[in-house]
């Protein structure tokens with residue numbers, strides 16, 4: 013791949029299906045701010061600098077990716093556009109070797125919000141029975157998200173901490189995409205999914221619950237996650253933040269404010285979209301950010317993190 017390669021958008025045929033679940037489209041109704049709009053502009057000869065606002069506005073929520081019939085990795089293309097705007101290339105990402113042996117360890121990689129909530133972090137690690145990563149690589153992931161070069165040696169030192177690791181459980185779904193790029197073959201699972209897979213967790217979900225999936229983790233791993241979550245929703249009767257295409261509607265709680273611009277959607281708008289016309293007795297979230305976000309949106313329903321379901325039985 014040549015430096016500053018931004019290819020991939022050519023496959024878009026402009027059907028517009030990917031705009032339906034896009035939070036930017038939902039709130040702005042400006043097609044140029046969506047992936048389809050960027051693809052059309054680039055197909056017409058626009059340079060990345062001419063669509064900078066659109067590239068920056070993207071939440072990298074991944075909602076447009078499963079909607080594409082042409083198998084286009086929309087998130088990767090937007091990441092490449094951001095890198096191109098900064099004169100950086102994914103080619104420069106350092107790669108590592110994955111430990112494929114069954115004796116390899118699993119590791120919980122928290123994000124900033126989970127690190128701050130020490131009790132929840134300790135509780136999650138205890139439930140999963142795995143250690144917490146000493147280096148969560150948040151600066152490296154932020155550089156990846158914003159398309160910037162990480163500080164010298166940081167990406168390499170972060171990858172080194174994963175030597176001997178077989179599986180990573182992450183609080184930020186974007187880490188899945190980063191690991192696919194630098195440590196292909198490493199198993200990466202979202203924290204919510206990992207907790208839901210523990211014995212007894214799913215039985216604590218009720219038909220009157222709304223379960224808010226961490227959208228990045230789900231959408232960027234759609235083919236594997238969709239049947240898993242659909243099955244849970246059917247078995248327990250709980251509702252989820254899924255649209256008719258079974259794509260997860262993002263709350264935007266993880267939005268990187270550094271990349272945001274005036275077009276970045278408001279989180280309260282996202283919450284309203286998810287709750288519109290529905291009523292619930294409780295909201296269960298996978299992402300710690302969503303706890304604060306629901307509070308800010310003045311949602312008057314009890315909110316619990318999925319880790320807090322442990323030991324609870326459905327009535």
Ligand code: SF4
Nearest residue numbers: 034070071073074076
């Ligand atoms: S990743 Fe999300 S915010 Fe970005 S274009 Fe796709 S749906 Fe819209």
